[in-house]
Every structure is written in structure tokens, then in C-alpha cells.
Amino acid sequence: LTIHSTQHIVVEENDSINAGYTHFLADTLIQLAVDKGDRKTLKGNTGTYTLSWDGLILIVENKDKKQYTAIQEDCSKSTNLMSTRGSLFTQDVIPPGHRQLIFLLTRINQRSGYCIQYASSYINSSSSMLDYYGHKTKSHLPEIPMELECLHIPRPIR
Numbered sequence: 227l228t229i230h231s232t233q234h235i236v237v238e239e240n241d242s243i244n245a246g247y248t249h250f251l252a253d254t255l256i257q258l259a260v261d262k263g264d265r266k267t268l269k270g271n272t273g274t275y276t277l278s279w280d281g282l283i284l285i286v287e288n289k290d291k292k293q294y295t296a297i298q299e300d301c302s303k304s305t306n307l308m309s310t311r312g313s314l315f316t317q318d319v320i321p322p323g324h325r326q327l328i329f330l331l332t333r334i335n336q337r338s339g340y341c342i343q344y345a346s347s348y349i350n351s352s353s354s355m356l357d358y359y360g361h362k363t364k365s366h367l368p369e370i371p372m373e374l375e376c377l378h379i380p381r382p383i384r
Contacts, residue, residue, distance in 0.1 A: 230280060252377050256325050259285045268348055281307065282331040282342050288320040289383065290350060295320045296358050297348040299328055306340040307331040310377060311368055317356050319365040324380040 229235060256275075263277035263285070271289035276282060288295040301307070301314040309316075310330040320326050333340050349358045356364050370378045 248376055249379065249381055250376075252327050252379065252381055255283055255327055255330065255377075256285050256381060259283045259327075260325075268346075270350070272348065272350060274346075278342070281333055281340075282329075284328045284331075284344075285325055286318070286320050286328055286348075287325045287383065288322060288350075290322050292322055293350040293352060294322060294354050295348055295350050296353070296356055297328070297346065298359060299344055299346055301329070301331065301342070301344040303343040304331065304341055306334050306338050307342065308334050310374065311370075313368045317359050317361070317367040318380075319354055319356060320380050321354065323383050325383055326380040327378055330377070 259275040259277040263275040263283065265273055265275050267273045272295050273287045273289075275285040275287065284299065286295065286297050296317070296319045298317045299315070301309070304314060307314070308331070310332075311328075314329075314331075316328055318326060318328060331342065351358060354365055355362055356367065359367075361367060366378075
């Protein structure tokens with residue numbers, strides 16, 4: 227994780243998992259995007275929040291009570307950016323009543339400019355897997371490794 231600030235930042239190490247704050251970082255970034263970002267309604271109860279602060283935070287929200295949202299994001303035409311997911315192409319299924327931080331894009335070279343280009347496609351369905359995109363046994367591509375679950379696992383809407 228990279229944090230850039232013109233102000234001093236205090237960082238303390240703590241055992242967040244044992245303290246019950248496993249998803250503190252995801253919840254904080256999601257709330258930041260909801261409060262300060264731009265909301266776009268995709269269809270019905272599905273929407274996105276984007277926050278462009280020297281990179282990009284993308285949150286997908288599924289307020290539906292029954293349907294899952296399968297979404298594909300392709301940022302492969304972006305330049306000078308890297309993703310916390312390790313890929314600029316993602317496919318995810320967001321359960322009903324959940325939000326997910328799809329990716330956090332940050333600049334690779336701070337001395338160079340960057341360009342964000344992304345294309346999205348999505349579908350609401352009763353499936354918890356990426357059936358629509360041809361993956362009947364997966365709900366996230368790339369898969370979310372255990373060390374990134376604290377950032378990218380779908381979170382309930384509060």
C-alpha cells in the first residue's frame with residue numbers, strides 16, 4: 227500500500243486481525259469513495275463509486291436484495307499505473323447487499339504523468355460465480371489471495 231500526503235502521517239502497527247478489524251482498510255477506503263467520490267448508477271440497484279486522487283479507487287455496489295452482480299473491469303489501456311490486484315483486468319461477483327473495492331490504481335513513476343482508461347461490463351444474475359464470463363467455479367479473477375482479502379473481499383453495506 228502506498229500513501230501520499232503533503233501532511234505528516236502517523237503509522238502504528240497493530241494486530242488488526244486479532245483486534246477484530248480484519249477489514250478496516252477496505253471499509254475505510256470504501257467509505258472514503260462513497261463520501262468523496264463520484265457515483266454512477268449502472269442499472270437498478272447497482273452502481274459504482276470512483277475516486278481519482280493521483281490514481282483511482284473503484285468500488286462496485288450491489289444494493290439488490292436477491293441478485294448478484296458480475297462485473298468486468300478492463301484498465302489495460304491505462305498507462306503508468308499499477309493495481310493492488312496485480313492485474314489491470316478483473317472480473318468479480320458482488321453478492322446482494324455488498325460493496326467491493328475492485329482495485330486501487332497508483333502511479334508507478336511519480337515523475338511521469340498517467341492516463342486512466344477503463345471499460346466496464348456487468349450483469350445481474352442469480353449466480354454467485356462468473357458464469358456469464360465463462361468461469362463456472364470462480365467468483366473473482368484474478369483470485370483474491372488471503373493477504374489481499376482485507377482489502378478486496380466484498381463487504382456488507384452498512
